[in-house]
Amino acid sequence: MKTITRASRRDFLKIAGTTAGGLFIGFNWFGCDSPKVEVLSTEEILAQAKSFNAYLSISPTGDVVIYSPNPELGQNIKTSFPMVVAEELDADWEKVRVVQANLDTEKYDRQLTGGSGAMPHSWERLRKAGATAKHVLVAAAAQTWNVSASEITVEKGIISHKGSGKSGHFGEFVELAATMQAPEEVALKDKNDFKIIGTPVKNVDAKEMYTGVPLYGLDFYREGMMHAMVQRAPFGMKIKSLDDAGARAVSGITDVITFGTSVAVVGNSTWPLMKAKKLLRVEYEPDGNVESTADHDRIFKELIANGKAEVRRKDGNVDAxxxxxxxxxxxxxxxxxxxxxxxxxxxxFAHVQADRCELIGPTQTPDRARQAAADILGIPKENISVEITRLGGGFGRRLRADYVEEAVHISKAINAPVKVTWNREDELTGGAYRPAVRYKFEAALNESGEMVGYKLRGVGMNAGNSTRENNFPSGAVDNVLIESVNYESSITTNAWRAPITNFLAYAEQSFLDEVALEAGKDPVAFRLELLKRAKTNPVGELGYDVDRMISVVETARDKSNWGKDPNVKQGFSVYFSHRSYVAQVANIEMVSGTPTLKKITAVTDCGIVVNPTGANHQVRGGIVDGMGHAMYTNLTFENGMPKQRNFDSYRLVRLKEVPEIETHFVDSGFDPTGLGEPALPPTGGAIANAIFAATGRRLRSQPFIEQKEFSDIKLEIRRA
Known part of the structure; x- marks a missing residue:
């Protein structure tokens, strides 16, 4: 069944073209209004490829240019967005060119990367942009050939009329199309007719990445710019005194400046900066709470037992x-x-000039970067431009603008363009971290082993609400109490891939396995029992689609051959986050007497899969990320400073430690939902539950390798 969407004539800009004209379709990202049409020459199209505009344009050669507004940090949005436009346009994918757009809040809505929300937000807008362009081009061809538009077909950028045998590529009709009136309605394709969406497409930046073409912020260079590196105070401290003589004496160093609790060394290149930074002699003194991990352990225990909590959800009579x-x-x-x-x-990079500022670099939130610069400089944000480079990862870290602020402060102080660069130790010690969290779970079972009561209390460091009170199993239990306690820490925290759920899912899914064991029920059957109760007799608000969750649970059960091989010990986990559903099964086998993690099976319902290649990478990447941080990674503090300063002590997962990963996608027919984050939350629970099934050891803290219950297991991981 086709979807009909309305488009107003006033949304189209009709400009008469010249012989070398091109068709410009702009679309407003704030609403679902249809695109605008404008004629541009080929030279103008190529020139605008470096400017900021939300549009698809078509040159007289038939080439299609699509500007992608959202920052690309590996989530594949720069490839999948254009696929959606090209699908409705019926373009030849080989003739599509993609350009990263710069910040322009007048033309773009939600121009950021975070929360796995880009595709759900833009899905219909992108489709309308392509469909409206196609409609106008077909109308132009019909008028040119004096035939009915209903008799015209479009495929791979070629417009054809079978009866007359006439055909031509898009570019041949752009001049006339620009003078056509806008349609009152535009039809979107039936999803069964998709030809580009749902096919594997390689990353549009793949060639540039593997040939070393500059794409990233670290690649950016401008003749005459200065370089800077920054020494930051430990959390909860401020500068007491500074001796910068040694740093200033280093050849290539031009200045040392202080702002806030930071000291920056400025020079002609990064190598002398690294040397000079080590020669800074900075003495600090407390400026608030100076915290250590031992303090946090004590605080957690006190607050989980007696902290003043905010009730997030209360169903039924929990006490009874x-x-x-x-x-x-x-x-x-x-x-x-x-x-x-x-x-x-x-x-x-920042270049502050009088009442203007130019910003260039990797940011997940370009408007936040612009606003931060405006606040520092006291100038209108409209006087600040932001050019977005490709991001070499982010995972939430680049939602903040602290490193942008540093560049602005320094450029203003030295009255010159400057590029601030952090090294790996800066990244680990001066960052904003995933909040440390502790959860207390309680479950009440009746004589039949049914869960009739459920309590969850979460305590987080700067976490705000450390729960997701409307997620499963809420709605499936008659009596529920969910509370959260927030502790204000001097250590800065930030959204970390799949915020809150990255750990909550592990804790919750591990606890549900504990409850299933006490109830004498199979873990998967226990979850399905709860879900079917939520379907037939829901309690309160449901923050999830019961049928979609049941579907991934049952599919994962079947695809993993759950419980059918007595020599394979399995752990199950399922979670809903960022509008998507992921169920995972981890397999552990005994190899020469050693429990060995050999395989993880993942089933995902993220709605329509736009690009199977990108989707597969996202799920696999989420699993590796979730597994590595659950098993190996820890960041501890002493006197306001992380003890782990580089990868020699901050342990990340290694390639040889990744087991076989098998991915499946449920074709639920829903519009695309989030995928950059949802595969991470279930992973820790699946592995922990498999470890318990194989060894009888229950892991209730991360990282697993530092828990005494894990120390003598000697778990191995083997790739297929």
Missing amino acids: AFKSAAKIVTAEYQCPFLAHSPMEPENF
């Missing part, structure tokens, strides 16, 4: 349910701070 319970299950789970560790450390 627990008072009459046949059995009560209780467990606590805790996770550490974590750094984001993007492959590309933070960097940014």
